[in-house]
Amino acid sequence: MRLDQKLIAEMIEPGTRVLDIGSGDGSLIDYLFRTRNCDARGIELDMGEVTRSVAHGLPVMHGDADSDLAHYPDGAFDYVVLQRTLQAVEKPREVLRQMLRIGSSAIVSFPNFGHWQLRAQLLFRGRMPMTETWGRPWYETPNIHPCTIRDFFALCAEEGYAIRQWLAIDEKGDRAPWRRSMQLANLFGEQALFLLTKA
Numbered sequence: 001m002r003l004d005q006k007l008i009a010e011m012i013e014p015g016t017r018v019l020d021i022g023s024g025d026g027s028l029i030d031y032l033f034r035t036r037n038c039d040a041r042g043i044e045l046d047m048g049e050v051t052r053s054v055a056h057g058l059p060v061m062h063g064d065a066d067s068d069l070a071h072y073p074d075g076a077f078d079y080v081v082l083q084r085t086l087q088a089v090e091k092p093r094e095v096l097r098q099m100l101r102i103g104s105s106a107i108v109s110f111p112n113f114g115h116w117q118l119r120a121q122l123l124f125r126g127r128m129p130m131t132e133t134w135g136r137p138w139y140e141t142p143n144i145h146p147c148t149i150r151d152f153f154a155l156c157a158e159e160g161y162a163i164r165q166w167l168a169i170d171e172k173g174d175r176a177p178w179r180r181s182m183q184l185a186n187l188f189g190e191q192a193l194f195l196l197t198k199a
Helices: 004-010 027-037 047-055 065-069 092-102 114-123 148-161 182-188
Strands: 017-021 039-044 060-061 076-082 101-110 161-169 191-198
Touching: 004 027, 004 076, 004 101, 004 161, 004 191, 017 027, 017 092, 027 039, 039 047, 047 060, 065 092, 076 092, 092 101, 092 148, 092 191, 148 161, 148 182, 148 191, 161 182
Parallel strands: 017 039, 017 076, 039 060, 076 101
Antiparallel strands: 101 191, 161 191
16 A cells, blocks of 8 residues: 555544545555445546456445536545545545535545655756656646645635644655645645545
């Protein structure tokens, strides 16, 4: 499992109902089943990943975060997780609204486009940056709405979401010591994780 998935799992109370949006190969769902006794299920856009998950006995269905969340009833889950998918959806604001309609809490992880290496690549090379987290050229990336940690804080303030917990982390597996300073996290954090509720 990726680092962000392990940290997401730590935010989830045992025995709860979880919907994982953009569940990929189902690693997080499997981990939540085995270690936290959660009723976890997923939706995934990539049919190959759905097939792989179902073949391993995981309850994952084909779906699109931009259109299919509207079909879920209010309060159906304790947690709705969006792992590394926020920047790839067409309507991030609406997806977050739907997440907090169908779940009591939302957990969001995303690559931080404000990281200093990305800024430096844009400044000195004049080209779209590539790192371990942002590993595809601009013409192949699914990312259509890259954001920074500061952008996400601003969006939560505009929408009136309560940020219950947040972390800035790096790709190597370390929690950033600057995670309590938004400005430093925005500059040095490669990824961000947020636990949100309605205010």
